[in-house]
Amino acid sequence: MLGRGLKRKLSDYEENMAGLSSAFDSSRNLPYPLKRQLVLNMCLTKLQTYKMLVEPNLHRSVLIANTVRQIQEEMRQESSQQPINVCSGIAPNPHCYPGIDSSAISLHLPSGSSQQESNCCNSWSAEGPIENSLLMVSDDDMSSAISSILKDLDFMEDISPPTSLVPAGDDEPLKSPENTCLKLEDDRQDLKGAECVFGSFEISNSTSYLKDLAIDDIFEDIDTSMYDSDFCSPLLMAPRPPSAATEETLKTFPSCNSSSTNNIPICRTDLSELDHIMEILVGS
Amino acid sequence: MAGVAGGGGGGGGNDFQWCFSQVKGAIDEDVAEADIISTVEFNYSGDLLATGDKGGRVVIFQREQENKSRPHSRGEYNVYSTFQSHEPEFDYLKSLEIEEKINKIRWLPQQNAAHFLLSTNDKTIKLWKISERDKRAEGYNLKDEDGRLRDPFRITSLRVPILKPMDLMVEASPRRIFANAHTYHINSISVNSDHETYLSADDLRINLWHLEITDRSFNIVDIKPANMEELTEVITAAEFHPHHCNVFVYSSSKGTIRLCDMRSSALCDRHSKFFEEPEDPSSRSFFSEIISSISDVKFSHSGRYMMTRDYLSVKVWDLNMENRPVETYQVHEYLRSKLCSLYENDCIFDKFECCWNGSDR
Numbered sequence: 001m002l003g004r005g006l007k008r009k010l011s012d013y014e015e016n017m018a019g020l021s022s023a024f025d026s027s028r029n030l031p032y033p034l035k036r037q038l039v040l041n042m043c044l045t046k047l048q049t050y051k052m053l054v055e056p057n058l059h060r061s062v063l064i065a066n067t068v069r070q071i072q073e074e075m076r077q078e079s080s081q082q083p084i085n086v087c088s089g090i091a092p093n094p095h096c097y098p099g100i101d102s103s104a105i106s107l108h109l110p111s112g113s114s115q116q117e118s119n120c121c122n123s124w125s126a127e128g129p130i131e132n133s134l135l136m137v138s139d140d141d142m143s144s145a146i147s148s149i150l151k152d153l154d155f156m157e158d159i160s161p162p163t164s165l166v167p168a169g170d171d172e173p174l175k176s177p178e179n180t181c182l183k184l185e186d187d188r189q190d191l192k193g194a195e196c197v198f199g200s201f202e203i204s205n206s207t208s209y210l211k212d213l214a215i216d217d218i219f220e221d222i223d224t225s226m227y228d229s230d231f232c233s234p235l236l237m238a239p240r241p242p243s244a245a246t247e248e249t250l251k252t253f254p255s256c257n258s259s260s261t262n263n264i265p266i267c268r269t270d271l272s273e274l275d276h277i278m279e280i281l282v283g284s
Numbered sequence: 285m286a287g288v289a290g291g292g293g294g295g296g297g298n299d300f301q302w303c304f305s306q307v308k309g310a311i312d313e314d315v316a317e318a319d320i321i322s323t324v325e326f327n328y329s330g331d332l333l334a335t336g337d338k339g340g341r342v343v344i345f346q347r348e349q350e351n352k353s354r355p356h357s358r359g360e361y362n363v364y365s366t367f368q369s370h371e372p373e374f375d376y377l378k379s380l381e382i383e384e385k386i387n388k389i390r391w392l393p394q395q396n397a398a399h400f401l402l403s404t405n406d407k408t409i410k411l412w413k414i415s416e417r418d419k420r421a422e423g424y425n426l427k428d429e430d431g432r433l434r435d436p437f438r439i440t441s442l443r444v445p446i447l448k449p450m451d452l453m454v455e456a457s458p459r460r461i462f463a464n465a466h467t468y469h470i471n472s473i474s475v476n477s478d479h480e481t482y483l484s485a486d487d488l489r490i491n492l493w494h495l496e497i498t499d500r501s502f503n504i505v506d507i508k509p510a511n512m513e514e515l516t517e518v519i520t521a522a523e524f525h526p527h528h529c530n531v532f533v534y535s536s537s538k539g540t541i542r543l544c545d546m547r548s549s550a551l552c553d554r555h556s557k558f559f560e561e562p563e564d565p566s567s568r569s570f571f572s573e574i575i576s577s578i579s580d581v582k583f584s585h586s587g588r589y590m591m592t593r594d595y596l597s598v599k600v601w602d603l604n605m606e607n608r609p610v611e612t613y614q615v616h617e618y619l620r621s622k623l624c625s626l627y628e629n630d631c632i633f634d635k636f637e638c639c640w641n642g643s644d645r
Contacts, residue, residue: 039570058487063574
């Protein structure tokens, strides 16, 4: 982003041209999925940057969120067109059906996202390159990330919502972490199930698939202190590997801890971070 | 660019030649951020040009009288008045700073010797009166020439003050302040043809005001969903019809324009007409939606057409035909191949304005 008050000059423009995006623009040989991934990464980076601003631009956020949704939808359609195997190793759970069935399964996400986002569950056991599976997992993070960004915008901007909505609004932030945590956990279980079935694919040895996601890097440096007490955003925290020691200190999530015993990913990171903090304090 | 340029039309026929008529402002590379011009608007006669900048100031230029010895050259514009319209504010409730940058200026039709304009920043609209004073009264009974009050007991005779000419002084005074009606950032204002009301639009809502009443406004469009996560579209511009005071249009970030009639209902959430051009599948890209976002919409003076500006093109629509524009002009089509880079450096979000000339050509 250019500094404020600076005139844009031709030389700056040329500097900006050198880079991945210019490769995108100029190269016709770049494979489509790679182009798409590039755009998706840029979108997520922007959304992340905007989230850190005190007053994000609503117009831009909506445009970028729509672009992300569009790419997500495309990826889902692509993977649902691939041959689907039933995975017997997947732990049954009420929210996610390993599905051949491509018809809409209504999945109740408390954030109230649309039907199309609920269809992502159908593809969990889909056979496909492992990148797709990793991308599919990140789909949910993305949807939740978009939802949380838009909800935050609402909170920031509109201080006087209609009274009939206020009680519901208050409940949602508390409910969503619990259920999205559940969802993420289910996803991981699904993936592990997928792993055992599609063993012939080259899969990394890591126990947590989420560790390998590129979006990890994006989420690592977030300071979530602003959102701790109001909006529990475990979806930003969850992608972090439970065992990795991150540089940033974790703040506790009081509302999260009280709401559910299923927050296993959160508790794990909590403990490891506590250890880390203790280390620093003790100075060892 | 902290400068203003006027364009000149060339000879006859359909070919226009465009050139800079006049450039105002700093040529320096480094410009103070507060000097960056954020909006420009001619008044109805074209004699006055108002500019608003990021520092909350309004500068008005006036065209000099036509010189009889040079009948064909256009008059030059010189500074007529400068005033501070908006100051930065701090919203304590949300811990947000409200920028003083002037987003839009709209002139009111002139009804007497004074000029009126509306200027707005993100949250507050102000009505300014610009009046000239070129005479001064002299010979007051109760005041000395230097302004000191006289002792009433010393006055022995009365006289009538005489008006004497003085150097022209242009005064700007705020007459109305319309505040606290918008949660989101105001992007448009438009004066109605009835000369009594005007609308102001932010990202999700449009409000109708009466010019005399500052403590109340009517909400006429509200596209905020009950659940903010379902938000996919924002309002980008709005304008009243030049002749029908019940008709207005608003454009969206998805490249659609909705025409609404205020007679149909108090809350115009349902449009009377819906203008959208079907997407060309061959030019579809990841950025199709972003570049289709309309940044400005303007009615023609005749009221029969409207013009919209999106990132790469200008489209002219016939109000009677909703399914596609009648004319499309590619403004900088060469940028289409560079969309990704423009997205990366955020230039793809730049907003452009468009404008009809006086005779709708």
